[in-house]
Amino acid sequence: MNVVTQLVVILGTIGVVMVTVLLHVAYLTYFERKVLGWMQDRMGPMEVGYHGLLQPIADGLKLFMKEDIIPSGANKIIFSLAPILSLIPALIGFAVIPWGDGQLTIPLPWIGDVTFRPFVTDLNIGILYLLALSSVGAYGILLGGWASNSKYSLLGGLRSAAQVISYELALGMSLVGVLLLAGSLSLVKIAQAQAGGFWHWYAFALPFPQIVALALYGIAAVAETNRLPFDLPEAESELVAGFFTEYSGMRFAFFFLAEYANMILVSCIAAIVFLGGWHAPFPFLDFVPGIVWFLLKVYVFLFFFYWIRATLPRLRYDQLMTFGWKVMIPLVLANILVTSVAAYFWMN
């Protein structure tokens, strides 16, 4: 495979991944509104298309047509930069997410063998890369809140900074247990190590099931993506819309896309790290393609996001901080300690 073919294949894979992710993001909003509607005794979108199926497209077009407003007194450069800074890290995170296993080699005349793989790249520091990107994404929120020249935005941005720093620690450390057991930071290697039934998934596997870590990861992930009950940066009833109060049109849409892309990203990480990625729960179900299992796990996780949103009230800022530092962090540290001890004795 020469360099040009390789480049075309890589760009093609990136294109497929991006289109898939953006389509999922669009229909995630539809899915969310339907699930919430179902839980809240109402219909959800019904008007555009059959059962409202074209609603995300209508919403996208509407946002595209909206006037782009930059408030007077706002820092124009940072104000314009912030939505991009928020969306890009959310999207490029998908570069290291493996959607399935194996590779497909097609011999083509004149060009030679072309190999397709179900991920863009397999970084050996995949998890570290994702955690770094999620920190960069927080800058978008913080700068957007600061540059808007609005007090509500500023308070939203400040809350977001505090929240992301607190919960990122818990998020990162909840993954450490699995890293200790897998001995790798590569998402592909972690997923491959969990083959052969659900009792090999790290959430349930010996020597020490990471089920507590999965729960903690779930909580921290909700906080990282600013979803209820941790949606303080955009707390509608308090701060109007928090950090994106002043945003309109496509810039608003960028923040919106970033939030949903982040939701998919954290769900993908959960599926790969704790729930065996593309592996079937029982070996006899292996005939079902891996991508089906992977998407199923991701959607179950996403469903939890909606379920929580429909059920719980919002925490207060100080309660959020107390919970983050006094409950989450000691628990993840304890999990790391117990996992390391268990792994040490298991390996000897």
Place this chain on the structure above:
Amino acid sequence: MNETPPPTAAKGSHDEFGMIHPAPDPNEGDAAVLRTEELLLNMGPQHPSTHGVLRVVLDLEGERILKATPHLGYLHRGTEKLAEGKTYQQIVTLTDRLDYVCAMTNNFAYVRAVEKLLGVTVPPRAEYIRTIVAEMQRISGHLFWLGTQALDIGAMTVFFYTFREREVLIGLFEKLCGARLTYSYYTIGGVGNDLTPEIIAALRAFLKTFPEKIAEYNTLLETNRIWLARTKNVAVISAEDAVAYSLTGPTLRGSGVNYDIRKAEPYAAYADVEWEVPLGKNGDTYDRYFIRVEEIRQSARIVSQCLDKLPDGPISIDVPGITYPSKDRVMVDMESLIHHFKMACEGIKPPKGEIYCATEAPKGELGFYINSDGGNHPYRLKIRSPSFVHLGAFDHMARGYLIADIVTIFGTYDVVMGECDR
């Protein structure tokens, strides 16, 4: 560094919005002490959770509230002044627009005041229907409150559940008087329409399933850790302070003061039925939540007892000069036609005097003061609305809490701005 700045520079400059921008401190630098400043946040009148057009100016230190100043008047429609030019029957429609969430109770409070001024008593069936409808309104008002308070705190789903039941009650009101929000159902001397067997059956069916629905809301809230954390020890007011700030209704009873006008000075059919006044202990938001939910249950109890005891008879007094003649007589009877004409033109002329009459509305004591000069419209009408009085305690209850609690505190009074600004 050598020259001292002119004294005006220290004050800073005003920008086009009137905000003060302090001039840079010339001593700022290595040894400079970081300056702290209070953040002034203008919340409302356009804000998603100020329940209409309330505006509050908050002095903040970080997220903590140092001072909260409510600014009222964005919904002022001059109801009291308008009333001076209307006949007594016409004012009933104005009262609909006070607390538009609970229009029935406003009608009730007003017609009671006029009847007291006229010195008339209404027939027993009318008293029972009035009680039933007022308690249905209390249930629907409290359901509205529960939904919006939960929504403000972030629990979306409760809102849809409570509105589902409120819809049933509003449907019954629509069958009863044709309107869904501004009813004008109570008339001076009675009520406008009789309860039909169909409405009674529907109401009984509603009351049968209602306890399960309350349990459904409570599973979402009552023992929810986040709900408890957001409402316990928030906006605490002691019994002494609550009395001193003239709080009434569930806001007063949340602090443990046993005062309910329905028990203290029973009117309508409240003395004939068994019910209890729920009381709180700590005077915090959770107690007020608890009391309102309990009041919903007690109201349901009152309604079902009233339905059992509902006497037969007329639904309005028939006194020339106070009530209209019945419509079927107007069409065939000359005297009745003249009577109708005179009522419509002149209206009711109560004797000279003044009266204050208080009614227990879902939000607290709703009082009407009427000063009559013997004419067909009041010389002065003053409305004592609970929402207005409650906002007087807002600063006292908000100080020291966080911005997130502001919306909880708005909600805990059950503020409706239509009533507040009149």
